Amino acid sequence: MSLIEAVTIPKWGMTMTEGTITQWMIGEGETVVRGQEILEIETTKVTNVLEAAAGGILRRVVLPEGTTAPVGALAGVIADEAATAEEIDAFIASYADRLGTGEGGEGGAAAPRTVTVDGATINLLEAGEASEDIVLFLHGFGGDLTTWLFNQPAVAEKMRTVSVDLPGHGGSSPAAGNDVVSTISSTVGAATRDLGQGKIHLVGHSFGGAIAARIAASDPTRVASLTLLAPIGLSKTMSRDFLVDFIAAERRRPLQGVLERLFADPSKITNDMVEGTLRFKRLEGVPEALSAIADAIADEDRQLQSIGETLGALACPVLLIWGEQDQIVPAPNAGDLPANVELRIIPDVGHMPQMEASSTVNDAIIENINRA
């Protein structure tokens, strides 16, 4: 039996229902390896590149450039040389039937829900198989749980996952008190305790990395692994400009310029990303809440959080992932890190590896979880 693999329109985030093929990056008849970028797809939220889930030859382009199709639709067929044209035709025909029966369509899309802990409201999104242990995703400064739109679905195929809006972000209520980092980490820690008694694997980005470290320090026996993407708190310096400019940008064009600093390739930023960020920042109280967090992250050019010692004291696997082009939080020297901490640098990626190199990051998260 020859190998035949479907290339389908992926589901990136809960609200995605369809995607438009903007570019096939390889032609019919060309060879692809697993993980190779093959297809650029545009949604209302984001433009991203789909990587091949299998190696072989792109035998058939089913959806040409410019077409819009629902999530799960067959875009192309990868197969080895042994597959005959008849087999591929039959595969395409069978795929049309499958889509018609609803498979691969909505796929049980989850909606976020809110939980209340100690008077605070936390907005969270659960996805994935029922498992005792959970994977907890913590976004960065000014973000929300949608930062994980390319990651949570992939990890959810293996385990139960939860992404949260940190206090003061997205649909969660603001953090009260003077020490915002402690308040945020204890609120999130308490919220996740209600979700199950198993262990948690923490995945944190940037400011969320410092929150993950605090949760791990306060409850080390409960934490099974840490995967941190460009976390704050490991090098001494960082520019406060990004934080200040992010808070100050009240209009679309200046904010676009600020968000561009996050990515190695600014064309990844869509209008919806900018509009969504503006809508969050316009809410009464948000600029003040963000300022309080910014003040806890850095003063003029010095980082105020330090997580190195915490990470060094942990017995569980700790993996750091950094984009080589990160302009926001500089990568630490590998030599300065505790011995139990592994650092991986991804080339051609900025401060958002979870979006810019999602497959690599997803593989690394799952690998790190499996080491626990």
Next chain:
Amino acid sequence: MAKKSFRQALNEALHLEMARDPRVIMMGEDLTGGAGAKGVQDAWGGAFGVTKGLLDAFGPERIRDTPISEAAFVGAAAGAALTGMRPIAEIMFVDFAGVCLDQIMNQAAKFRFMFGGRAKTPLVIRATYGAGSRSGSQHTQALYPIFTHIPGLKVVIPSNPYDAKGLLLQAIRDDDPVIFLEHKMLYDTVGEVPDGSYTIPFGEARVVRDGKDVMIVAIGRMVGVAEEAARQLASEGISACIVDPRTTSPLDEDTLLEVAEKIGRVVIVDEANPRCSVATDISALLADKCFDALKAPIKLVTAPHAPVPYAPNLEDAYIPTPEAVSKVVKSIVKR
């Protein structure tokens, strides 16, 4: 996030801002359903239900039913604004501005300039506009070009519930006279609206959707028409970007120019009559400032130069449709 109607979004903005700022008062006809008469007060919440519940919450001193005299209450509101109040005057149909244009054009719009910049006029005039309700030519006009033409007025035309709330809060907090126009056919449209307060700055267009083949500029109810056209066009492989200026004065020239220069093809959809209109104004701006980037003539899809007809079939024919927009887009997008 909660889904709310355009009407609810406006009502929420009024509740929030009146609770926050005691200087905010409202004046208009039938705001509370007929003050001084026997019967149920606030049964309807105003002619279009926007002011429902305000009388109970804030009382008749702050929610003032007025006699049927726009000249009197718009003038009174302008004067109250000068003294430090933040009045919101409701003109039931913008067509009635005809009887109080002096108060708007020669008084409120001029105070800041004629008093040497020492007077503030934080006045909001809310009014319904637009065709589609079978209300005849004296209750359905889209008169924003007249107000946009007058320096000293700010002109706001929200296209969706989220913008309606954020722009109304901004209008009330603004220190200049603002004409705030609500399309009657949008009141029941629904969208995600946060519960709390937020403001959207004036002169800030919204890019409604990204696209690369054509830029469609649309205002108010026409944004929905453009979105429907864009969906039709997408199924034919044409990718349309939509820009909603949100305010026609101030006008976000930077965004219009940026997108027009990037895409090079422009269609402007406007429910107003076509002579001396916002559509012709934006067209002139783009022809003047980014002519070299244009790949095709700028096209306008507007109502005809005629009063809004009363006959339903003629009224339907008067309003720009998604099909008309698609057809014009296809005439300038070479495939």
